[in-house]
Amino acid sequence: MPAPSPTPTWHLLTGEYPPQRGGVSDYTRMLAQALTRAGQQVHVWAPGDTGAHLDGDVTVHAIPGLLTPLGPARLTRELDRCPGPRRLLLQYVPHAFGMKAMNVPFCAWFATRRQDERWVFFHEIVYPWSPRDRLRHQVLAGTTWVMARLLAQGLDRAFVSIPAWTRHLPANVQPLAEWCPIPSTLPVDPAEAAIQQVRTALGPGPWLGHFGTYAPSITGILEAVLVPLLRAERQRKVLLLGRTSREFAQALVSRHPDLTERVVARGALPGGDVAAHLAAVDLLVQPYPDGVTSRRTTVMAGLSLGCPLVTNTGHHTEPLWRELDAVALVEGTATAPLVQAAERLLSNPTERLQLGERAARAYREHFALERTVERLLRPGPSSREPRS
Known part of the structure; x- marks a missing residue:
């Protein structure tokens, strides 16, 4: 009977890792530590200047110039010093890999690293293309499409944060x-x-809440929902969380000075403090221009804490959101239905409580970190021939 194959060592490749800020940074650290708790040996490779060091049980390799055109040569030497077999798991977001989101050399290097298992997690995949875009945006869209095709060549496994990304992969993948x-x-x-x-x-409410990045594509919808909700009842207030929440709050009250005393922003907070603030509000309002999806960590934060939450569908929304009944889900980005859904929940504490309970249950069963680790550790399909 042949001896069982040795367990590969995990090597997570990422464009950002703490102390660098970012969603992929936080996710990669959380995933690496969860894999070590599951008994796996984990290395992380990221840009930085601190060299090799331990982050708990995770070995972090912070390499200067990792994402420059010369970086892959050093990465090759360093990886080859690590005992095999090796499993490379690339945390892919084009803009996190520098070179104005067009790091073709790094993708080409990964595509040729055939001696190791190669997995890619596509958090995002391509810049959207439109014939009406500026030329530089069209170049970016074309280049990110080429990068995704390079990465998909002969992968052992591929993961996507939302099913919509799948259509940008080659037909065989x-x-x-x-x-x-x-x-x-x-x-x-x-x-x-x-x-x-x-x-x-915070004091008495009721308190509405929002957690996010306050991108222009979101703030227009958010403002159009929050203003009528706040004006409908003078006791209502809103708590804004996220790094640029203070800037949004200042802009909001400058346009609506009558709401000045009822808009509170906390700016950047440690993760534990953000969680405590989210859990303290009565209702989260989380609109998204492309709809709620399973890659939105801001909505996942609310679900994980059992917060009642109002959000909306869009062209990226997965069918699962309608099936779970874990959020108050409005079709499309029209503001009037979002306001109506929020009003209904604000007037019904029992319904809010039940919605929060369903949110927490759905998160545990479908979205929790433990579910991610289960997916990664169980056997999966491969897009290339087994190694000899």
Whole structure:
């Protein structure tokens, strides 16, 4: 009987890792540590200047110039010093790999690294193309399409954060791409004392809440929903969370000075504090121009904490959101239905409580970090021939 094959060592390749900020940074660290808790040996390779060091049980290799055209040569030497077999898991987001999101050399290097298992997690995949775009945006769209095709050559496994990304992969890889939702990158169990402390500091409500990046594509919808909700009842207030929440709050009250005393922003906070603040609000309002999806860590944060939440569908929304009944889901981005859904929940505490309970249950069963680790550790399809 042949001896069992040795377990590959995991090598996570990422464009960002703490102390660098970013969603992929937080996700990669969380995933690496979860894999070590599952008994796996894990290395992380990222840009940086601190060299090799331990982050808990994870070995982090912070390499200067990793994502420059000369970086892959050094990465090859360093990887070859690590005992085999090796499993490379690339956390792919085009803009996280520098070179103005057009790092073709790094993708070409990964495509030729045939001596190792090669897995890619496509958090995002291509820049959207439109014939009306500026030339530089069309060049970016074409280049990111080429990069995705390079990465897909002969992969052992491919994962996508939303099923919609699959259509950008080669036809032979599309049936093999596995949907792997992104879990919350915040603590999922803030202390009750911390939540109560936030509620005391905020004072009476009811409190609406929003957590996000306040991108222009979102803030227009968000403002159009929050303003009528706040004006409908003088006791209502809104808590804005996220790094640029203060800037959005200032812009909001400058346009609506009557709401100045009822808009509170906390700016950048540690993850545990963000979780405690989210858990303290009565209702989260999370609109998205392309619809709620399983790659939105801001909505996952609310689900994981059992927060009642109003959001909307869009062209990227997966059918699962309608099936789970874990959020108050409005069709499309029209603001009037979002306002109506929020009003219904604000007037019905029992319905809010039940919605929060369904949210927490759906998160545990479908989106939690444990589900991600289960997907990665179980056998999956491969798009290339077995090694001899």
